[in-house]
Amino acid sequence: MSRAMTAAQVIGLGEYLNPEFDPxxxxxxxxxxxxxxxNIRFPTPYTKPKLVQLFLDEVKPKAARFKKDRLKKENSAASDDGITDGITGKPLSGATKPRRSSRRFSRAPSDDDEPPPRPDPPKRRRSSAQPSLGGTHKTIARAAAQPAVIEESEPEEEDPPLRKVGRNKKSVSERYVRP
Incomplete structure (x- = not known):
């Protein structure tokens, strides 16, 4: 047996029911x-040798019966043969088969039909900001601070940079001095 097969495929083939099969x-x-x-119970802490032995003890002796049951299942497929309609008395299997062709071919193609025009491919949008290649952190920060698109109708006003407000060292030390 191939290792790539699943358990369902192994069961489906049924080769394990042959007398010369090696589990x-x-x-x-x-x-x-x-x-x-x-429906054969197996031990909870199982190993492959235990499972092989269980296969030899439980499945191998019953293989002939399992094979017979398998053939019965395969040959007992449901069919409409011999069943008649209660009203008309006609066999049910004589009913018309459903149409399986696609509608695309239901009308004969004509020579004067032009193929429908294909829609234009979607246009790509382009961004207005130019990509910046390389550079340091400062240049990236400066580029991010400036707007990518400047409108001509509104003049830009630059704000002066804000200064940090800090404490004066003298004023802090003078407060804690006791007379």
């Missing part, structure tokens, strides 16, 4: 899937 070729996950599918 050691299955992975732990595949063994757990097979045992769970057949």
């Amino acid at each position: 050691a070729t299955l992975t732990v996950a595949q063994l757990l899937g097979v045992l769970g599918y057949h």
